Amino acid sequence: MLRLLVSRVLAAIPLMLMVATLVFFLAQLNPVDPAATIMGDDADLESLAEKRAELGIDRPLVVQYWDWLNSAVVGDLGTNWFNGEEITTELRDRIPVTLSMVFGSLIVALGIGSAFGVLAALKAGRWPDRTITVASSLGLAVPNFWIGLVLAYYVGVKLQWLPAIWPTTRPDSLARWIEALILPCVALGISASAAIARQARSSMIGVLQRDYVRTALAKGLPVRRVVSRHAIRNAAIPVVTLAGFQTSALIGGSIFVEFVFNVPGLGRFGVDAILRQNMPALLGFVMVTAAVVVVVNIVLDLSYAWLNPKVRPE
């Protein structure tokens, strides 16, 4: 297990490096001069040149890249071009917010999705299955930012049950924190739950037709045990794969939900970076999300090995 972990971590390093390289050069394709964006339209050529020198973007691209990479490796992602803050400091405040939202939704989605998916598979073709199937294909189609708007309006503004937007001051207790998280998590988690339910249903149906399920029945085991012991564990493997994709999708989706609920998370930071061509901020944002995805995938690889003895290294 440890060797598997080590090998996955080692494989992740070049991957992250390549991500950084790709994004750095992609973002340079834009001909717009960041200095002009910062200084405004009425800045004269001289001050623009000065600004460019200050930002270091008058140097050759490769030099800029090398510099950025060198400091990134030791954990320094540079300073924000617009407010002069350390990018790492800004990210540090925002990461917990976004991650609590993403993992909150993921855990709830895994619970709800798998439960309904398994139920649908066991009742394949009957009404619980049809209901769940319809509900999940609707759930997949709901735009998270739209359902967020609707929830914020009705539950937050009209009914006043839960905060419609993220509190302006940092929530001071866990209860407040959770309270503020509920609506964003619901908005974010609907489609993930639907996707997981669908996957759980189809992989469960597949597993129920396997020979070893027939063997388990032929042993005289009760259905409950056949399902809980013999079927679910094997059916979980594709669900785990999907959970990996969903984590990535949830991080992406959180950007929009944060926008709706005014959550001070990574998403807003990223959108601002794009709209204002804020290179260091953009790179920091991309690297952090990539790191989260990579870490989640390592965790999933380990859980594969637990679920499926075949992939365990000897």
Next chain:
Amino acid sequence: MSEPLLHIDDVTIVFPGGRGALPWQKLPDVRAVQHVSLQIDAGDTLGLVGESGSGKTTLGRAVLRFLRPESGSIRLGDFDVTGFGRQVPTEYRKTVQVVFQDPVGSLNPSMVVGAIIAEPLRIHFGMDSGTARERAGELLEQVGLQRHHLDRYPHEFSGGQRQRIAVARALATEPDLLVLDEPVSALDVSTQSQVINLLERLQRETGAAYLLIAHDLAVVRHTCHRIAVMYHSRIVELGDSDDICERPAHPYTELLLASIPDPDPAVQHVKSQRRRELAQGVAGASGRAPTDSCPFAERCPHVMDVCRESFPEPVPTATGGTVWCHLHTSGPMLGGQPVSELAAGTSTAQVSPPAADG
């Protein structure tokens, strides 16, 4: 005697080992075929018999030039098969054709039968679609199907019928050699013999040579003039089929023969008794093929120390075949006599007792 059609000379085929759990780890290579030499004359049938993992299919794929041997040479007529580069000459593709085991997977499910059979006709003879269709219809009739089957999809046919279609496609190029990779083992007994009879009739009609790869020695005996027995990457015995099947000189051949169940309960009684005497190890071939010992040593009832030290040199058998077994040159010094000579007094033959466990 004229030059054989197919010449396989000292061929070794190695599959590179995959990656291990750690990025820099490399798994050891798998030696699928080691030092195999075979010939097939024009119009002749050679049976290549062995169990799963023996390397027989791999050797067939090398003849088809789907993979390239690590060493040794394969020549067919004027073609130096091992000398081909990435691109295999179309002329060679025309000369060698193949029929696979799996009647479901071997025909493209998205093409109608007519298109499947016409493809080689158009590639090799440049026929226009009308002529190709006409010829495909003839070929279908030749394999016992009807012209109106041209417009059907493969999944509309039974297993035996699909094998007939595969045979028709293979014969379309008028090949000199047909590689038959377990052509009947997925079929029911009653259909098996239909296909075997068909293949034999077609051989009489076309004069193509067959390389028949199979695991069932009884089927092979009925179809082949000569048989090569493979075990775990090596050929262990080679000879005329009746001799191999009645006077086997290698203990593995004898075990194979004893393992074929016979429908006559009296015969089967004798066979199963003999089988029990011969079966020493519990498992089939497993793990990596050894490079410098007899691969059958672990299971052999007559194993000797020398069997674990080197792979034997070929010995001519009394019946004109060849056997690769130390029993013929050391220990009991059988000198090419059938290995069943040892049966009466097994104890004298055993220079060293068989290993306690495999």
Next chain:
Amino acid sequence: MSDALAGLGGSADAGELASPAPMPQESAAGATRSRFWARLRRNKVAMAGAVYLVLVVIAAIFAPLLTSHDETFATRFQDILFSPGEAGYVLGTDHVGRDILTRIFFGARYALIAGAEAVLVALVIGVPFGLAIGYFRGWADRIGMRFVEIVVAVPAVVMAMAIITGLGTGLTNAMLAIGLVFSMIITRLVRAEVFAAREEFYVDGARAAGASDRRVMWRHILPNVAPPLIVQTTLLFAQAVLAEAALSFLGIGADASQASWGRMLRDAELSIDRTIWPAIPPGIAIFLTVVAFNVFGDGLRDAFAREARGGRVGVGDVMPKERNAASAPPWPPGSDDPLLSLRGLDIVFPKPGEGTDMTVVRDVNLDIGRGEVMALVGESGSGKTITGLSLMGLVPDPGQASAESIVLDGRELVGMDFNDLRWIRGREIGIIFQEPSAALNPAYTVGRQVAEPLRVHLGMSKREARERVIELFTEVGIPDPHKRIDAFPHQFSGGMAQRVMIAMALSCEPKLLIADEPTTALDVTVQGQMLDLVSELARSRGVSVLLITHDLGVVADLADRVAVMYAGEIVETGRLADVFATPRHPYTEGLIAAIPRNEPRSGDLPTIPGVVPPPWAWPDRCHFADRCLYEAIECRRGPVELRPMGASLTRCERSHELELRGVQHASVVAIAGWEQPSGEPGSGGVMPGLPPGGVMPGLPPGEGGPA
């Protein structure tokens, strides 16, 4: 876009019910295609989605004609927000007075154009890229996949945003970015499908036929990759519509002059303190469009997967059936107190693709004596396996079994519910299957799986069960049982896995062992060991065996009595010696003659002409008549009953007048040097009488059977 990277959900593969069904009479050119459309049309949900999408397309094309309001959304009533219905605005206006209905229609344009752009980009890049790296593999694949990995390591939206930073904002650029990210999904899908297709023999066949790499790729692989590709494209279209809305909502997609649905939501947010209404219609428009694409894509997928059927936990109790006085033949020949007695078993399945039922097993009677090995012989599609499963109430889901009675050791099993039958399964009847490696659960150690019935049925503690499993492993000849007990199934060879299955089946000392093709998946030299093991264990424990097989050689090795099945019916049954020496049914004769034996040969091999017909083509008379060499007028009159003939029972109208040939002595009975059989070799066809109580004497002591 939340699901953009989820990939295909993957509908369950439906195992085909019986043997692949030949349909020589009812199909013609293009039938496959028309069946595909028929299946798709039957899917009402998918059709509803398709109809809705057509409406969206119409709305997009004719948007200017469909509304009386300004196509430029010019604001006649700036800063007035009309409610729905007010001032002639059906859906009201937004906060700057623009008609929402008009903007919804125009929004359909943006949604479709944006979706098409993204999907097109994805296909144009992804398909050739995926085909190339999938086909050439090697370094091309390694580099290509590394690149894909890099792109998908970042969430799709984030990567799209990074690309947008480079390209600049705006709808076209945004969708180009989305398309680039989607192209990675397409690449991965196509590559995986090509990998799968490359393993198919038809690709090797095409290469052997001389097709060039390019031809193989475009003519053979791509058409078979097309179905999943079409499905995925439909689903990606839905994702692109969502992505367009999402990016426009953030302000990095459509700009203020473009009435995209996402842009409408962004505008609606500005007036959200007054009313939520302007956000509702565009939200619903997005939602419905995405649903429509999704259900249509799912419908396509189901239509491509030919007979996708849902399977519940595969248990079907055997239903009681009225006793039919006519179907009570003198049964069985010479066994007074059978362990198991089955009467009047019928099994029906729904006919594939249609609502009607077809009978796959008809009126099967079977008796198994105590300590006896009964062989049920037949080709694929004869119904032998499902007959065995029905004895344990394990007929798979859509199947329906009914029987007059199944009596096991004095107990009636028909009418028992699942829970009563549980105490029969595993405890009274054990079973081993054809594919031992598939029959064991890959997730658990073999020891745990063999211990399970011991714990459930016999209430053993963990430690007791473990001790017992080690004993069982020793008995079935697994070396190193103390170590192997903790190994996983994939660490076992086929023969070893079958030994594990045998240990499991015998763990609770059942009275009956059902062995369903126990050796078919094994190598020939391992087969014999397995047969020895089964017969030795069965005889030493007095267990009766129902041996289900297609191999008459295996039958000859093991069985005391035989029942031959053909097309759902028992056509002949009797003692092994009688049936093999003097078969009473032409099918039995044909089967015996067709077995390849180790003997010199002359002339063509004997065959049975034709093929086994599929269940829906079984006639209402002798099922075998069409393939029978002795077929006559009387064979076509009506159903044939099993009736006694000699010492056997046979279902043949002409059995009384036919002289059928049984097993012939091989002219070379044994290999030189082997001990001769007890009968006189070459004595002319009929084999010698066999000792009563079993064909095969017990193992000689001290002989090297399995440990």
